[in-house]
Amino acid sequence: MTRSRFDNAACDTLADCIKKVEQTTDAELVIVVRGRSANYAHADYLFGFSLALVVLVFLIFSPFPFPEFLVPIDIAVAFVVGAIISWKSNFLRRLFSREKFRKHAVRTAAAAMFYEAGIANTNAEMGVIIYLSLLERRLELIADRGILKKVPSQEWNRHVFELHEVGKNPEPATFQSAIEGFGQLLAEHVPATGENPNELPDRPRFELK
Numbered sequence: 001m002t003r004s005r006f007d008n009a010a011c012d013t014l015a016d017c018i019k020k021v022e023q024t025t026d027a028e029l030v031i032v033v034r035g036r037s038a039n040y041a042h043a044d045y046l047f048g049f050s051l052a053l054v055v056l057v058f059l060i061f062s063p064f065p066f067p068e069f070l071v072p073i074d075i076a077v078a079f080v081v082g083a084i085i086s087w088k089s090n091f092l093r094r095l096f097s098r099e100k101f102r103k104h105a106v107r108t109a110a111a112a113m114f115y116e117a118g119i120a121n122t123n124a125e126m127g128v129i130i131y132l133s134l135l136e137r138r139l140e141l142i143a144d145r146g147i148l149k150k151v152p153s154q155e156w157n158r159h160v161f162e163l164h165e166v167g168k169n170p171e172p173a174t175f176q177s178a179i180e181g182f183g184q185l186l187a188e189h190v191p192a193t194g195e196n197p198n199e200l201p202d203r204p205r206f207e208l209k
Contacts, residue, residue, distance in 0.1 A: 021183030051082030139167025
């Protein structure tokens with residue numbers, strides 16, 4: 001599972017990566033990796049309903065006799081079992097939810113974290129968040145005004161696109177490589193001046209439950 005690969009070792013490696021990047025730039029880089037960005041109960045219920053419907057159709061057309069009083073019990077059990085299976089499966093939750101919902105969930109969560117983690121409150125407006133959500137396989141990047149003023153839009157959009165592509169198949173190694181490439185962009189256009197203190201923690205936030 002992808003989630004298991006983002007373990008303590010991966011967190012330590014990414015923390016070292018952030019330290020190295022911030023030695024070359026005044027930008028304040030924060031990485032957040034979450035297991036999911038929303039409650040997918042609706043997807044669980046939908047899969048449970050689908051499984052219950054399959055069981056109902058089987059009972060109706062089955063050549064084997066079943067006691068009638070067991071039919072609603074079997075359907076209810078199928079629904080519960082289906083919901084539990086979906087609850088444990090990122091694949092099913094993606095399959096039984098709309099892309100628009102997933103996209104909105106990740107964007108909203110990333111924006112909330114941008115303010116919650118204090119990234120929007122750095123003195124020189126140099127905060128950047130790279131927010132990766134594993135269930136949705138989506139990555140969002142939000143930067144403060146101080147960064148956006150200094151980096152040419154064409155180069156910025158190219159690196160953001162590359163990060164988004166990494167988010168579609170998240171692996172610690174490729175994620176780190178993309179961050180290092182992004183760090184080179186920041187070092188070129190927002191170089192370290194020695195005047196901007198490290199205001200935010202370097203260690204990534206892993207919230208995988």
